[in-house]
Amino acid sequence: MADTSMLVRHPLETRRTLLAELSAELDGVALELEAPLAAVDLRLDPAGPGPAAVAEVAGGPLPPQPDTWTGLAAGQALRLGPDEWLLTSAAARPEDWEFGLDEAAAPFGGAAVDVSAQRTTVRVRGASARPLLASGCAIDLRPASFPRGRCAQTLLGQAGVLLVALADDDLQLFVRPSFAGYVVDWLVDAAQEFRRPS
């Protein structure tokens, strides 16, 4: 059996100090690592009663629109596809999160799988957060077309990311751990433009 007593460590832990030091020198951008989340990938028929049943266990409604997210009790429900959601929780243990959601989805032919280790999160905050990301991302990130409540799976530089709009000046970035180093290097490089004049 897996040793669950080991602490979950952010794959970019070694860069935490670098990001904090850089952020202090930037104007309108702060880059930060987020605490690891419990995350479950849910596949479920969107038309049936399944989503409502899962919503009760998840602690909030599942987003009905493509590329949008809704808030849960301690996390988010992000719509990844017609029959696919990513449900996160900052409070639950990954195995409990998966178990509860899978139990709720199974009677409706759905399935929930723990993918907590599949992605890691980086937070980009500040008035220049959107211009920074827009320099490497093709989708229109202006607040009018990517307001709070939107999310999108797309490319940042050459890596696939899940971009989440938490606010006009607050974006969250889900990235696969194996691409996380590249994405953070890319962010650090792109952020040079936003250095405070010395």
Next chain:
Amino acid sequence: MQLIACPWCGPREEIEFSYGGQAAVAYPADPASLSDEQWARFVFFRDNPKGPFAERWVHSAGCRRWFGAVRDTRTYEFLSVGPLSATTARTSVLPEATP
């Protein structure tokens, strides 16, 4: 760069998509009865029209969903996108079976 309208995500850059070849190539009803030539025809032979062509595409960097598209091979213009099944009626590249 050209934008492709994913039926789920909306217009996205072409680089996010992968090509899946001709749409609606029917799997042989009785594969075991095919001659090598007929099997090769199913596996390798595809239409190559000059003009509208029904194709499969996948939004690999986005929603990862497959969809059907009709693309003009002369201009690269996407004439329509939609669910795979609705793009074209299923057609077979196999020659008529000779008893």
